[in-house]
Every structure is written in structure tokens, then in C-alpha cells.
Amino acid sequence: MTDREEMTIAPNGEPMELQPKWRRDFPVDWPQDHYVARRDFTKFMVLTSFAFLAGQAWIVLQNLLRQRRGVPPLRRIAGIGQLPVGGSLAFNYPGEHDTCLLVRIGDDSYVAFDQRCTHLSCAVIPEPERGRFLCPCHNGWFDIETGKPLAGPPRRPLARIRLEIVNDEIYAAGVELSTI
Numbered sequence: 001m002t003d004r005e006e007m008t009i010a011p012n013g014e015p016m017e018l019q020p021k022w023r024r025d026f027p028v029d030w031p032q033d034h035y036v037a038r039r040d041f042t043k044f045m046v047l048t049s050f051a052f053l054a055g056q057a058w059i060v061l062q063n064l065l066r067q068r069r070g071v072p073p074l075r076r077i078a079g080i081g082q083l084p085v086g087g088s089l090a091f092n093y094p095g096e097h098d099t100c101l102l103v104r105i106g107d108d109s110y111v112a113f114d115q116r117c118t119h120l121s122c123a124v125i126p127e128p129e130r131g132r133f134l135c136p137c138h139n140g141w142f143d144i145e146t147g148k149p150l151a152g153p154p155r156r157p158l159a160r161i162r163l164e165i166v167n168d169e170i171y172a173a174g175v176e177l178s179t180i
């Protein structure tokens with residue numbers, strides 16, 4: 001008996017000898033085709049779930065080790081490519097009330113800073129097209145690459161968030177406090 005998986009079945013289910021010549025010359029095995037698609041999809045789902053679990057386990061392990069060393073935790077911010085060049089994204093780090101900004105300043109270039117202005121803590125606004133963060137409260141400017149003050153009342157740089165890229169994901173990995 002022929003294995004059903006080895007049989008070629010036409011879309012209308014009729015035996016091949018009753019199919020038109022063009023279909024006999026170029027048979028499409030629909031059940032097999034759908035079976036392969038389902039199998040590939042299942043394989044894809046299993047692999048992506050495994051990758052996700054492995055990624056989560058890696059973060060938990062890293063954070064345990066970092067905690068032991070007294071180092072700030074890793075926190076995922078975004079996927080690589082999630083932001084367009086010139087785009088920005090707000091996130092909280094290291095605490096739930098510490099708002100920071102991730103800015104993509106080039107194809108492979110990202111920066112992140114605490115959003116609080118070092119003058120009187122107003123929220124700065126990224127203006128990557130002008131190469132700066134603007135603090136609208138007293139017209140303070142900060143360099144978008146370094147966080148250093150450029151103009152206005154601020155005298156200290158914005159606190160930089162250290163970034164790590166692992167498996168195409170961007171993580172916050174610590175805060176570098178201003179040192180002027």
C-alpha cells in the first residue's frame with residue numbers, strides 16, 4: 001500500500017489519471033504542501049519560543065550575577081531596528097520613576113540619557129536633527145552624543161545610561177553619573 005504522504009493528490013481530490021494533462025505534467029500535492037507548511041510553522045514556533053526562553057533565562061542569570069557584584073540590573077529597552085534613525089524612545093531605568101531617553105543617532109549608533117535636566121530637573125527633549133537635547137524650561141542645550149551642556153544655565157552633563165546590545169536587543173546596563 002502506498003504511503004499517503006508519498007501520494008500526489010490533486011486539489012479536486014480526483015485520481016491523477018482523471019486530471020488534465022497539464023496537471024499531470026505539473027502536479028501540485030496540496031495535502032503534502034499544507035503538511036510541510038504546518039510542520040515548518042511548528043518548527044519556527046518551537047525555535048522562537050526556545051530562543052525567547054533562553055534569552056529570558058540569560059537575563060535572569062546576568063541580573064543575579066550583577067546583583068552579587070552590586071552592579072545595576074540589565075533592562076531591555078527595545079529591539080535593534082525598532083527605532084528609525086533620529087527616533088527616540090522613553091523608558092524607565094534604574095527605578096520605575098526614573099525616565100530616560102533612548103535615541104538612535106545613526107544606523108548603528110544609539111545613546112541613552114536620564115531625561116532630567118541637570119539645572120532644575122525639567123524633562124529634556126531630543127532634537128537629533130540639531131544634534132542636541134533641548135530643555136524648554138530655561139532654554140538649556142545638551143550635546144546629543146555626549147550629554148554635555150552646550151548652552152543655557154545647565155553646567156553638568158546629563159546622566160548617561162550605559163547600553164549593551166545582546167542578540168539584537170538593546171539593554172540599559174547602568175548609569176554613568178555626570179562628573180563635572
Ligand code: FES
Pocket residue numbers: 117118119120121122135136137138139140152153154
Ligand atoms: S531646568 Fe533645564 S535649563 Fe533650567
